Amino acid sequence: MILNTELEYKGDLFPSSIIEYKKDVDVLHFTTANNVKLQLTVLRDSVLRFRYSTVGKFNKDFSYAIDKNASRGYNHLEISDDEEKYIVTTAKLICHIYKVDLRISILDAIDKTIICQDELGFHWEESYELGGDIVKMSKVAQNGESYYGLGDKPEHINLKGRRFENWATDSYAYGKNTDPIYKAIPFYTGLHNGKSYGIFFDNSFRTYFDFCQERRNVTSFWAAGGEMNYYFFYGPKMEDVVVSYTDLTGTPELPPLWALGYHQCKWSYYPESKVKEITKKFRDLKIPCDAIYLDIDYMEGFRCFTWSKEYFPEPKRMVKELADDGFKTVVIIDPGIKIDMEYDVFREGLEKDYFCKRADGPYMKGKVWPGECYFPDFTRPKVREWWAGLFKELIEDIGVKGVWNDMNEPAVMDVPGKSFPPDVRHDYDGNPCSHQKAHNIYGMQMARATYHGLKRFNYPKRPFVITRSAYSGTQRYTSTWMGDNVATWEHLQIANIQAQRLALSGFSFAGSDIGGFAEQPNGELYARWIQLGVFHPFCRTHSSGDHGDQEPWAFDDEITDIVRKFIEIRYELLPYLYTTFYQYYHDNVPMLKSLVLFDQEDTQTHYRTDEFICGNQILVCPINEPNSKGRRMYIPRGEWYNYWTKEVITGGKETWVDADLDTMPLFVKAGAIIPKFPVQQYVGEKEITQLTLDVYYKDGKEDSELYEDANDGYDYTKGRYSLKKFNFAGNGDKMIIRIHKRGLFNTSYDTFKINIHGLPFKVKSIKVDNEYVDLKEVKFKNNSLVVTKLFTNLQLKAD
Numbered sequence: 001m002i003l004n005t006e007l008e009y010k011g012d013l014f015p016s017s018i019i020e021y022k023k024d025v026d027v028l029h030f031t032t033a034n035n036v037k038l039q040l041t042v043l044r045d046s047v048l049r050f051r052y053s054t055v056g057k058f059n060k061d062f063s064y065a066i067d068k069n070a071s072r073g074y075n076h077l078e079i080s081d082d083e084e085k086y087i088v089t090t091a092k093l094i095c096h097i098y099k100v101d102l103r104i105s106i107l108d109a110i111d112k113t114i115i116c117q118d119e120l121g122f123h124w125e126e127s128y129e130l131g132g133d134i135v136k137m138s139k140v141a142q143n144g145e146s147y148y149g150l151g152d153k154p155e156h157i158n159l160k161g162r163r164f165e166n167w168a169t170d171s172y173a174y175g176k177n178t179d180p181i182y183k184a185i186p187f188y189t190g191l192h193n194g195k196s197y198g199i200f201f202d203n204s205f206r207t208y209f210d211f212c213q214e215r216r217n218v219t220s221f222w223a224a225g226g227e228m229n230y231y232f233f234y235g236p237k238m239e240d241v242v243v244s245y246t247d248l249t250g251t252p253e254l255p256p257l258w259a260l261g262y263h264q265c266k267w268s269y270y271p272e273s274k275v276k277e278i279t280k281k282f283r284d285l286k287i288p289c290d291a292i293y294l295d296i297d298y299m300e301g302f303r304c305f306t307w308s309k310e311y312f313p314e315p316k317r318m319v320k321e322l323a324d325d326g327f328k329t330v331v332i333i334d335p336g337i338k339i340d341m342e343y344d345v346f347r348e349g350l351e352k353d354y355f356c357k358r359a360d361g362p363y364m365k366g367k368v369w370p371g372e373c374y375f376p377d378f379t380r381p382k383v384r385e386w387w388a389g390l391f392k393e394l395i396e397d398i399g400v401k402g403v404w405n406d407m408n409e410p411a412v413m414d415v416p417g418k419s420f421p422p423d424v425r426h427d428y429d430g431n432p433c434s435h436q437k438a439h440n441i442y443g444m445q446m447a448r449a450t451y452h453g454l455k456r457f458n459y460p461k462r463p464f465v466i467t468r469s470a471y472s473g474t475q476r477y478t479s480t481w482m483g484d485n486v487a488t489w490e491h492l493q494i495a496n497i498q499a500q501r502l503a504l505s506g507f508s509f510a511g512s513d514i515g516g517f518a519e520q521p522n523g524e525l526y527a528r529w530i531q532l533g534v535f536h537p538f539c540r541t542h543s544s545g546d547h548g549d550q551e552p553w554a555f556d557d558e559i560t561d562i563v564r565k566f567i568e569i570r571y572e573l574l575p576y577l578y579t580t581f582y583q584y585y586h587d588n589v590p591m592l593k594s595l596v597l598f599d600q601e602d603t604q605t606h607y608r609t610d611e612f613i614c615g616n617q618i619l620v621c622p623i624n625e626p627n628s629k630g631r632r633m634y635i636p637r638g639e640w641y642n643y644w645t646k647e648v649i650t651g652g653k654e655t656w657v658d659a660d661l662d663t664m665p666l667f668v669k670a671g672a673i674i675p676k677f678p679v680q681q682y683v684g685e686k687e688i689t690q691l692t693l694d695v696y697y698k699d700g701k702e703d704s705e706l707y708e709d710a711n712d713g714y715d716y717t718k719g720r721y722s723l724k725k726f727n728f729a730g731n732g733d734k735m736i737i738r739i740h741k742r743g744l745f746n747t748s749y750d751t752f753k754i755n756i757h758g759l760p761f762k763v764k765s766i767k768v769d770n771e772y773v774d775l776k777e778v779k780f781k782n783n784s785l786v787v788t789k790l791f792t793n794l795q796l797k798a799d
């Protein structure tokens with residue numbers, strides 16, 4: 001162990017030696033001579049929680065981040081001690097707690113290698129000046145260690161050598177190095193020696209993380225208040241680390257399938273005739289689209305829950321007409337409520353005392369779009385309940401299908417810090433505190449209240465919410481976008497990094513403003529951005545509207561055709577994307593996988609940023625530069641089919657891939673079975689009478705899944721879903737697909753159309769469920785065939 005020497009900052013205080021130890025089922029209590037307490041909770045064999053107190057007792061345990069359904073329970077727990085340390089052993093890890101100074105080391109239970117080790121460990125600074133203790137933690141950086149996560153900060157996938165701050169901030173036209181931005185997600189994973197672990201610092205104050213920037217061999221994190229309270233997750237697979245964190249902080253319910261379609265947005269489409277002109281054009285040009293957005297100008301003077309009589313005289317009729325044409329209407333709702341005694345939402349909020357106040361009593365007053373506003377204290381259950389109720393008319397009566405929460409960092413105009421002053425008071429669900437603690441969770445609680453409103457009034461259909469600000473756990477309630485990006489090639493790359501980083505941080509349902517929010521893309525940039533965007537879980541074009549148009553037809557016909565082609569690919573892939581969402585919802589698996597998460601043993605992947613896997617089997621790499629005919633990219637290990645040419649390439653190397661403007665580097669994992677819909681102009685336009693399965697032959701095995709349900713509603717929670725697991729096996733002159741089925745949902749189609757790519761032999765015989773069938777009977781032609789959806793075993797042979 002390293003000693004506390006000249007490294008420490010003068011004002012820092014440290015735990016002294018342990019004088020007391022107590023075990024209370026799965027919670028271990030340690031007390032030091034200088035009255036520092038450590039509460040170590042064993043949540044699972046691979047998940048530990050560390051809480052430290054410097055005043056001899058703990059405050060009430062409360063967190064907005066933790067999902068109440070998080071898994072708990074371990075297979076093995078054993079505690080012993082020797083001269084030097086306490087030793088906690090679970091089935092997955094060993095934790096040492098040093099008696100002399102409370103420092104921690106965590107080891108792999110099987111091979112006893114060090115996974116994570118305190119450097120100075122827990123220490124703190126008493127600060128009356130700064131309004132409370134600064135709690136600090138430092139860890140030894142292991143040899144060759146890399147770091148990932150922390151939400152959608154734009155810089156890089158690998159965080160090594162960088163320093164970050166978490167403080168939700170409205171950051172119009174942010175750049176590669178802007179930090180902080182809109183979200184605060186204090187979770188990262190470390191990877192070294194082939195093993196990965198994660199740390200979630202569940203502290204909503206302003207937090208900081210340093211990954212070997214200040215000191216080459218040290219990683220540290222600290223907060224400007226609150227408790228040193230962190231969770232440790234052990235993999236060793238990085239995917240399992242992210243899965244564990246996501247299990248702890250939760251996943252959303254399944255979205256309505258239309259929410260995975262293409263969305264069109266702009267600031268702003270108005271009046272009604274303009275909205276109709278846009279939606280009609282989508283249908284005329286046959287470009288699939290499921291959602292149309294109304295930005296702040298639909299309101300009366302930016303008053304939430306009102307409509308501009310001039311622009312939208314009959315919202316209910318309009319929303320219905322849009323719905324009849326397959327468009328779901330999504331409207332923006334901001335947190336600021338205009339100070340206006342004639343405005344009932346304001347009056348009610350005032351009468352019921354729902355608005356945030358300053359420390360000395362006056363209301364928190366701030367300027368946003370409507371002018372001077374007050375702001376609901378969304379951290380109070382009663383206020384959230386009220387807020388949810390405000391959606392009755394919009395959702396139940398008018399028929400709006402989605403709500404977009406903006407400005408919820410919270411953003412305030414023309415003030416230093418662009419937000420509330422630190423003294424603003426919040427209820428924090430009965431744990432009163434200042435804005436310093438509530439700031440980072442304010443947007444989350446607003447989105448949560450909005451979600452409950454939609455869920456209530458849209459029932460039995462599923463809600464759809466999108467938020468700009470977020471803290472860990474926000475993904476339970478809402479999707480998100482990355483805020484006000486810029487129409488530049490660099491921002492196309494940033495969007496790619498951000499979506500991957502969010503997925504690595506438990507928040508998969510995310511996408512960028514396609515084409516860029518600020519400034520004007522040219523057609524080429526827009527087309528390249530659409531190519532990336534159709535592989536992001538949330539797919540929406542949005543722009544600030546103070547420049548030219550940003551619809552698929554705003555450039556030239558060539559661009560329109562390319563954009564249509566890629567949106568059509570997304571609509572074909574809807575069953576694949578939906579299955580990917582199911583795996584996120586049900587198994588906590590991130591929907592996008594950075595190459596490092598896909599194959600951490602291959603060190604080549606540790607610094608890759610552009611390539612990622614969408615779902616489990618589609619490798620995507622956007623073109624990030626103008627005038628490209630293709631690009632160099634890294635193909636991860638294994639065999640991959642070029643999506644366009646069906647050529648097979650063996651990965652583990654960098655290679656050039658052709659990609660003229662109407663195509664992009666796209667690969668499918670060998671052995672994959674990719675389900676496809678026919679192209680529809682919107683979800684549900686066509687009844688699906690046959691499902692296509694694209695099979696990519698492999699010498700060897702590969703598993704795939706297909707999840708289906710009613711695409712909306714809650715029947716799936718009562719067993720009415722269909723989950724099929726496909727086991728593919730090929731061996732040169734034979735291929736077999738086995739299906740295992742679960743669930744009670746009956747799909748609308750009766751047959752699969754199976755297209756086999758790369759089959760190395762000429763088919764002589766086919767068996768369905770162990771019976772030979774005539775090749776004509778299954779319409780066998782060019783390695784395609786039609787079989788009943790009920791088959792459980794399909795075999796094709798060369799003899």
Ligand code: MIG
Pocket residue numbers: 266267295296332406407468483484517542543544
């Ligand atoms: O101060 O509602 O990020 O998507 O179009 C700007 C207008 C407020 C910022 C959002 C953007 C939205 C815009 N909003």
